[in-house]
Amino acid sequence: MVKQIQFFDTTLRDGEQTPGVNFNTKEKVQIALQLEKWGIDVIEAGFPISSQGDFEAVQEIAAQIKHATVGGLARCSIEDIDSVREALKEANHKQIHVFIATSPIHRESKLSMTKAEILASVKKHITYAKQYFDQVQFSPEDATRTEWDFLVEVIEVAIKCGATIINIPDTVGYTNPTEYGALFAYLKENISAFDEVIFSSHCHDDLGMATANALAAIEQGALRVEGTINGIGERAGNTALEEVAVALHIRRDAYQAENQIKLDETKNTSDLVSRLSGMPIPRNKAIIGANAYAHESGIHQDGVLKNPETYEIITPQLVGVSSNDLPLGKLSGRHAFVDRMVSLGYDMSDKVVVKELFVKFKELADKKKNISTTDLHALIAGATIEDQAKYELARLQVQYIEEGLHAATVAVRDRQQDNRILLDTDTGAGSVDAIYKTINRMLKLNIILHEYRIDAITQGHDSQAQVHVTIQLPNGYLSYGTGIDFDVLTASAKAYLQAIN
Ligand SMILES: CC(=O)SCCNC(=O)CCNC(=O)[C@H](O)C(C)(C)COP(=O)(O)OP(=O)(O)OC[C@H]1O[C@@H](n2cnc3c(N)ncnc32)[C@H](O)[C@@H]1OP(=O)(O)O
Numbered sequence: 207m208v209k210q211i212q213f214f215d216t217t218l219r220d221g222e223q224t225p226g227v228n229f230n231t232k233e234k235v236q237i238a239l240q241l242e243k244w245g246i247d248v249i250e251a252g253f254p255i256s257s258q259g260d261f262e263a264v265q266e267i268a269a270q271i272k273h274a275t276v277g278g279l280a281r282c283s284i285e286d287i288d289s290v291r292e293a294l295k296e297a298n299h300k301q302i303h304v305f306i307a308t309s310p311i312h313r314e315s316k317l318s319m320t321k322a323e324i325l326a327s328v329k330k331h332i333t334y335a336k337q338y339f340d341q342v343q344f345s346p347e348d349a350t351r352t353e354w355d356f357l358v359e360v361i362e363v364a365i366k367c368g369a370t371i372i373n374i375p376d377t378v379g380y381t382n383p384t385e386y387g388a389l390f391a392y393l394k395e396n397i398s399a400f401d402e403v404i405f406s407s408h409c410h411d412d413l414g415m416a417t418a419n420a421l422a423a424i425e426q427g428a429l430r431v432e433g434t435i436n437g438i439g440e441r442a443g444n445t446a447l448e449e450v451a452v453a454l455h456i457r458r459d460a461y462q463a464e465n466q467i468k469l470d471e472t473k474n475t476s477d478l479v480s481r482l483s484g485m486p487i488p489r490n491k492a493i494i495g496a497n498a499y500a501h502e503s504g505i506h507q508d509g510v511l512k513n514p515e516t517y518e519i520i521t522p523q524l525v526g527v528s529s530n531d532l533p534l535g536k537l538s539g540r541h542a543f544v545d546r547m548v549s550l551g552y553d554m555s556d557k558v559v560v561k562e563l564f565v566k567f568k569e570l571a572d573k574k575k576n577i578s579t580t581d582l583h584a585l586i587a588g589a590t591i592e593d594q595a596k597y598e599l600a601r602l603q604v605q606y607i608e609e610g611l612h613a614a615t616v617a618v619r620d621r622q623q624d625n626r627i628l629l630d631t632d633t634g635a636g637s638v639d640a641i642y643k644t645i646n647r648m649l650k651l652n653i654i655l656h657e658y659r660i661d662a663i664t665q666g667h668d669s670q671a672q673v674h675v676t677i678q679l680p681n682g683y684l685s686y687g688t689g690i691d692f693d694v695l696t697a698s699a700k701a702y703l704q705a706i707n
């Protein structure tokens with residue numbers, strides 16, 4: 207049977223517990239409105255007792271959100287519950303979330319309470335909350351480190367006093383999918399009212415299992431999943447809700463679970479939270495990382511060009527990413543290279559040209575991390591320049607002598623003389639001057655340099671340089687040359703030789 211899963215977002219409460227993250231009210235409202243657009247069922251807007259600012263943010267969200275349920279967190283404390291009541295006054299749909307820790311370590315070290323005192327506190331505070339809220343959520347904090355029989359006892363008291371939603375927090379990210387699934391199965395087996403309330407999962411990512419644990423809970427009867435956008439939250443963060451939403455969609459064969467999330471708003475939602483939280487998304491993050499729909503290796507690119515499903519289980523458009531990406535790098539293959547060059551408007555029908563260009567591309571990719579479109583244009587420009595060359599630079603060495611004096615040794619291949627190597631050396635006032643004087647001497651030319659200009663044609667520390675020169679030949683004609691290389695001096699020599707050619 208297909209079940210309906212509710213999505214509960216706590217980006218504004220547990221997400222804001224991320225060290226260094228602090229949303230103001232305007233930002234919280236902006237996120238809440240986007241969450242509503244994403245199709246969220248419940249927004250935990252904050253912990254109103256924690257500060258006046260949080261109280262006001264919850265109040266504002268309650269006033270602005272129309273369809274989703276808005277919730278606030280409260281300890282087992284009358285003041286906390288009253289604060290949530292007050293903050294949620296204007297909400298169309300509301301719920302309160304009351305929690306208390308139940309594990310031995312929290313009972314003894316943090317709360318200094320016995321089991322009996324915990325049970326009495328749950329009874330008192332859930333009963334009180336129920337007077338004001340139809341929807342009362344109860345969380346036994348640190349449930350996964352709590353004795354299972356005591357957990358059943360606490361939950362039964364909460365349900366008896368009016369709790370309608372029981373959340374099972376893996377507060378410290380301690381459990382694993384097998385164990386968390388087994389815990390839900392145990393609760394189903396041992397709590398007679400299990401099907402009369404909604405059980406919910408709330409996981410943390412300390413051991414990197416938050417999403418897997420949430421999915422295990424859904425398999426074992428959880429009808430609500432709690433988490434945050436981009437998985438932000440206390441310590442290693444919470445279950446990333448976008449991961450659960452997409453996993454439920456892509457593996458609906460396995461989970462048989464529906465939900466209201468509008469997946470094509472996922473990227474927008476994630477981008478907004480990343481921007482306002484100041485938490486950049488790692489490139490390899492599942493679902494929304496920049497590399498999630500990028501393929502750089504040749505065999506994968508070839509497969510994706512033939513049929514994207516060879517290497518993509520999620521279409522980028524599903525989550526609101528415009529397209530996949532086939533970035534070119536040193537591991538790319540000929541198919542992707544040709545595909546990109548054709549998309550840039552180059553004729554790649556000549557197999558010999560493609561072969562030569564691809565060799566040059568690999569040489570370039572070995573030196574550069576990212577090959578940009580400009581690099582590819584430069585590759586074609588470089589190849590065109592070299593094709594027309596009579597004189598081709600074979601080797602270049604420049605040495606600093608003293609007080610600005612440089613010595614250059616230049617080897618030039620004469621392509622019209624059986625590739626004979628011409629070799630010469632000279633000095634100049636600066637490295638470029640030394641190179642140009644050496645070439646003049648070698649080719650017995652009297653050339654005047656009119657203009658010399660350098661442009662960085664690609665970006666980053668490994669950018670290529672493009673040197674333009676204008677020279678005046680002995681017959682008075684002006685000639686222009688362009689040279690492209692990672693090394694400015696090599697580009698300078700190439701430009702000069704091209705002008706001579
Ligand atoms: C697992 C979670 O994510 S729980 C939510 C955690 N989030 C936050 O703590 C963020 C907001 N918190 C705050 O602003 C503050 O901690 C406040 C306003 C809630 C409380 O501040 P203070 O009164 O200064 O107390 P402080 O934070 O130092 O200590 C917490 C107190 O609450 C008690 N407490 C903790 N959880 C609960 C609970 N669920 N029910 C009742 N009391 C609780 C502690 O035992 C401690 O009580 P004590 O003062 O008698 O020792």
Ligand SMILES: CC(C)C(=O)C(=O)O
Pocket residue numbers: 220305345347348373375376377378408410
């Ligand atoms: C307040 C509770 C649900 C919580 O965030 C946790 O236990 O992680």
Ligand SMILES: [Mg+2]
Pocket residue numbers: 220375377408410440
């Ligand atoms: Mg939490």
